[in-house]
Amino acid sequence: MEKIVSLAKRRGFVFQSSEIYGGLNGCYDYGPLGVELLNNIKEQWWRSMTLREDIEGIDASILMHPRVWEASGHVEHFTDPMVDCKQCRARFRNDELPESGACPNCGGKDTFTEARKFNLMFRTFVGPVEDSSATVYLRPETAQGIYVNFFNVQSAARQKVPFGIAQIGKAFRNEINTKNFLFRTREFEQMEMQFFVKPGDDDEWFEYWKEQRIQWFIDLGMSPDLLRYNEHGPGELAHYAKKAFDIQFLFPFGWGEIEGIHNRTDYDLQQHEKFSGKAMKYYDQEANEKYIPYVIETSAGASRSFMAFLVSAFAEEQLEKEKRTVMRFHPRIAPINAAVFPLVNRDGMPEKARAIATDLQKRYRVFYDDKGAVGRRYRRQDEAGTPFCITIDSQTLEDQSVTIRDRDSMEQVRVADAQIAAYLSDNLGI
Ligand SMILES: [Zn+2]
Incomplete structure (x- = not known):
């Protein structure tokens, strides 16, 4: 990993944000080669999604009506349990502390405060008055921009269920601890496609997208040995999800999620119907029935995919007279x-x-x-x-x-x- 981070900086793939000021933790800048690689990854994803008749693209605003995040559950539930070390003041996620109970920073025993909930959404204010009525959030996921536009897209593009909406964009999470280079950052980019289906057809579409998505990484040169599915067990499933699989990549620090495929049921559209008061039922002309569609979500991290492609491309070879470092990017994504x-x-x-x-x-x-x-x-x-x-x-x-x-x-x-x-x-x- 150190070799890759060092090459990434030396050759201009990734720089630390605001480096001359000592950097800003958990934020990174893409350099000349990095931005080309990232753009190529996004371009390949965009083409794989939108060069089909049943998927439309959008680019939604990062700031949204604050009620969106009440409806989605983020205001109430998007929290991590946080503790502080009373001895050295370092801050940790309670669920990531070592079992010994010792502070990973100073080694103190039983020096932690009680765990308290910390909401991961970044807050800011619209207009000049900084009060709660003006609070908006930097979106913690791009998906909600798709859900609230379901009918706009469906009618403007004259689509019929099943169809999907694709979007690439930045999302923000105020992580307590960032780690592993680009793996967990506070600002990141997602490549998401939400596929709307008739309830009852959801299992079949889930399987379809699960296969399609892992194949996309393989088609762009990733070894299947470095990829695997990880199914969320009953205890790990998000409250809205019926089924969830991660696609994991074998990073030098271990397996890590690069994409999630989720059956989100009709939860999100239901919630928006409840909170906005606008009907979210789709009229299916052929079946002559009304229903709220189920959603199969494919949510890939652009930043995490970028890092996985860097790791997967990196090779060192001993030649006759010298050693060479070679990045074996698939030709379609090479910077x-x-x-x-x-x-x-x-x-x-x-x-x-x-x-x-x-x-x-x-x-x-x-x-x-x-x-x-x-x-x-x-x-x-x-x-x-x-x-x-x-x-x-x-x-x-x-x-x-x-x-x-x-x-x-x-x-x-x-x-x-x-x-x-x-x-x-x-x-x-x-
Ligand atoms: Zn400590």
Whole structure:
């Protein structure tokens, strides 16, 4: 894990937020390579959801009417039990203390206060008066923005149940303790799709989405050995859920949830009917009946998926003369699509290389590098996870062919310069 965190900073995947001020605990910034990787993950997710006829997208506001969070149960129930150490003043989640009862910070025994409930929602105020009537919350989940828009989307897009609504967006939780790099942060991004079905069809759709979602990670290069389902037992189920499976990834610190698939029943729409006074019953023309749809939720963490893709891509290999670090990202999510190098900086090679790079940049993210030995340039691109490196050498000037080197096999093929774009298109899958 330390190696990955260090590479993430050195190569510009992830920086600590406000680093020059000592950082802000639990907040991170995505650097030049990180934002490309994150955007590619989100783009792949968005396409997998919305390139179907039965799913629509939305982008709801982060601030919502405060009654939404009363209806959802977050005002009352979205709490963690918190204790303070009276000796060193460190604060912990009561359910995460070691069994010995000793303070993990100072080692004090029986130094804790009574546990008290701490609501994890961030609060702020709308307008200039900071009182309870002006209180709003930074959303702790994106799902509610979908539920309250159920009828807006259904009628505007002329959808019929079963159909889904997809959304990518930031959510905020004032975690007592953050940990494990991007795994538990106070600000994070979710990729959520809520699928509305007729009651009675929910079990079948649950199975369908459970399969689809784990396959999505595998299709983007994650080894199935690093993925597993974890079913919530009867004691672990949220009060609204009929069934819940996590997709877990094997991080260096152990298995951790990267996505949840939940059968939320008609709980959320019921609650919004109760609290808003607006009818949430859907009229099913074909069956000629009215019902509140059940919801199958697929809720993936974009930030957690990002971290899982980093971990899954990371490899160190012993070559003949040196060790190389290589990020084996699936070509569709790699931050840089290709690099272009002139072998040496003379004989017209830089001019030719520049022309090729400029042409490819119309369509791809291309990194141009003419600094240092070509072997070192390859190593730098291996660390960035760039699938292909294109080198312009003396033969290029004779027959207009270049070498294209594959990141994983390190093998090189010669390709006519007119065929480079087609080669990338075929091999990147974008
Ligand atoms: Zn202590």
